[in-house]
Amino acid sequence: MKTKFSDQQLSLIIDQSLIYQCACPAQVAKHLIGLRDLYEYQQGCMNQTDTDKAVHERIAADAQRAHDALEGCLDAVLRLEQWDMDTLLMPKSLQKPIRSF
Amino acid sequence: MSANPDLEILIFDSNAYTRSLLLENLACLTDCSLYAHESSHAWDDTGEKLKTAILVLNHHVNDAPPFEFLQLFKRTSPNSYVVVISSPGAPHKAFAVLQREHACIDEIFDKPIDLERFSFALSERVIAIRKQQELNHQHLNLLRFLPTGALRRIFAQPTPGSAELFEMTVMFTDIRDSTQLIVKESARSYFAKLNEILASQAQLIRQYDGMVVKTTGDGLLAVFEGAARCHLALKCALAIQQSSEAQSMPVGVGISDGLVLTGILGTSEHVHFDVIGAHVHLAARLCGKAGQGQILATHDVVSKARFEFSSRPLHEVVTVRGFDAPVVCLHIQS
Numbered sequence: 448m449k450t451k452f453s454d455q456q457l458s459l460i461i462d463q464s465l466i467y468q469c470a471c472p473a474q475v476a477k478h479l480i481g482l483r484d485l486y487e488y489q490q491g492c493m494n495q496t497d498t499d500k501a502v503h504e505r506i507a508a509d510a511q512r513a514h515d516a517l518e519g520c521l522d523a524v525l526r527l528e529q530w531d532m533d534t535l536l537m538p539k540s541l542q543k544p545i546r547s548f
Numbered sequence: 549m550s551a552n553p554d555l556e557i558l559i560f561d562s563n564a565y566t567r568s569l570l571l572e573n574l575a576c577l578t579d580c581s582l583y584a585h586e587s588s589h590a591w592d593d594t595g596e597k598l599k600t601a602i603l604v605l606n607h608h609v610n611d612a613p614p615f616e617f618l619q620l621f622k623r624t625s626p627n628s629y630v631v632v633i634s635s636p637g638a639p640h641k642a643f644a645v646l647q648r649e650h651a652c653i654d655e656i657f658d659k660p661i662d663l664e665r666f667s668f669a670l671s672e673r674v675i676a677i678r679k680q681q682e683l684n685h686q687h688l689n690l691l692r693f694l695p696t697g698a699l700r701r702i703f704a705q706p707t708p709g710s711a712e713l714f715e716m717t718v719m720f721t722d723i724r725d726s727t728q729l730i731v732k733e734s735a736r737s738y739f740a741k742l743n744e745i746l747a748s749q750a751q752l753i754r755q756y757d758g759m760v761v762k763t764t765g766d767g768l769l770a771v772f773e774g775a776a777r778c779h780l781a782l783k784c785a786l787a788i789q790q791s792s793e794a795q796s797m798p799v800g801v802g803i804s805d806g807l808v809l810t811g812i813l814g815t816s817e818h819v820h821f822d823v824i825g826a827h828v829h830l831a832a833r834l835c836g837k838a839g840q841g842q843i844l845a846t847h848d849v850v851s852k853a854r855f856e857f858s859s860r861p862l863h864e865v866v867t868v869r870g871f872d873a874p875v876v877c878l879h880i881q882s
Contacts, residue, residue, distance in 0.1 A: 458609035458635035461659045465566045465606070470660035477660065480637040542565060 588617035622652035711811025720835035722767035756784035802834025826870030
């Protein structure tokens with residue numbers, strides 16, 4: 448599968464999303480991981496008939512298309528929210544202020 | 549439900565910001581002490597291993613997975629509940645393998661998590677732990693009413709009327725001249741003193757691996773099991789006599805050994821454990837015959853004890869229903 452963000456980078460984005468309210472990029476990243484799992488799963492499936500092969504090819508192609516679309520979405524969202532694209536760190540302005548504890 | 553201040557929530561999170569967020573959101577859990585650590589290295593297992601805790605590990609992808617720590621924690625604190633918050637994908641899969649193969653993780657939450665729901669899930673867990681603690685406490689209390697050793701298997705199916713035969717040494721104790729004591733003291737004061745004496749006898753019986761079957765007014769009925777039962781019963785009787793001498797409450801003790809029927813008597817609403825048989829009668833008779841500070845045992849008990857006990861024969865012939873011939877009995881001396 449062709450990817451722009453590595454698994455490690457997706458996990459890093461998800462790690463910063465403890466607060467649900469600012470977890471939109473993390474939600475996208477989570478679905479990207481799900482699509483990667485789906486792609487990997489069907490790659491391991493047996494092709495016993497032509498239909499099997501067609502089914503798996505279809506899933507692989509559509510998972511890749513969905514993945515490309517969501518990766519593009521993630522890239523755009525991170526830029527809109529002004530994340531640091533080199534370190535993939537969330538801007539301070541998005542962090543929920545912590546009450547004095 | 550009573551509050552248990554020993555319940556601790558231990559938070560491990562390498563990130564100061566998310567650590568604070570977790571602390572802030574879990575502060576709503578009542579009657580729990582919250583402790584936050586930056587890393588598992590900060591955990592002092594010597595001080596915390598005996599307490600029940602909920603461990604919350606917020607794992608970040610750049611951290612080394614603390615697999616060894618989680619295994620150690622569960623080993624030292626097996627009643628604790630271990631929760632891992634991880635990223636889906638590879639980190640989740642690695643923790644899931646650890647959970648499956650080493651059973652050191654109870655629950656994995658995938659990020660992103662809704663902190664409100666997470667706090668609610670933990671509060672439900674706290675309630676469950678408290679209920680379990682209360683049940684354990686009740687269970688331990690109930691065990692004090694049950695027999696020990698092989699006899700406990702009778703309680704696997706406590707059906708009234710069910711019974712089993714056991715080779716046992718039976719011992720009766722009885723406070724001598726208790727009527728005079730009751731007259732001399734107030735009933736309340738005598739009752740308190742009686743309880744104190746029977747409690748100290750029961751403690752000695754437990755020390756010598758015996759089991760108190762029941763109290764019999766001013767005394768106790770106890771049984772001893774196993775190969776050394778006669779020896780233990782005689783040693784215990786001597787210890788009881790020594791203790792009663794010190795308490796100025798003289799007792800008489802009777803001991804016999806043989807097959808005894810043990811079982812559960814009662815109805816479906818109320819049951820109690822009891823022992824019956826000729827040797828129970830014989831021990832009771834010997835206890836009745838024993839004077840102040842005396843121990844009377846059958847010759848059979850003394851010979852089975854294998855170790856030398858100073859004794860002299862009881863000249864009086866003891867006949868008991870269920871025994872064809874008179875029973876040879878001995879005075880045991882300290």
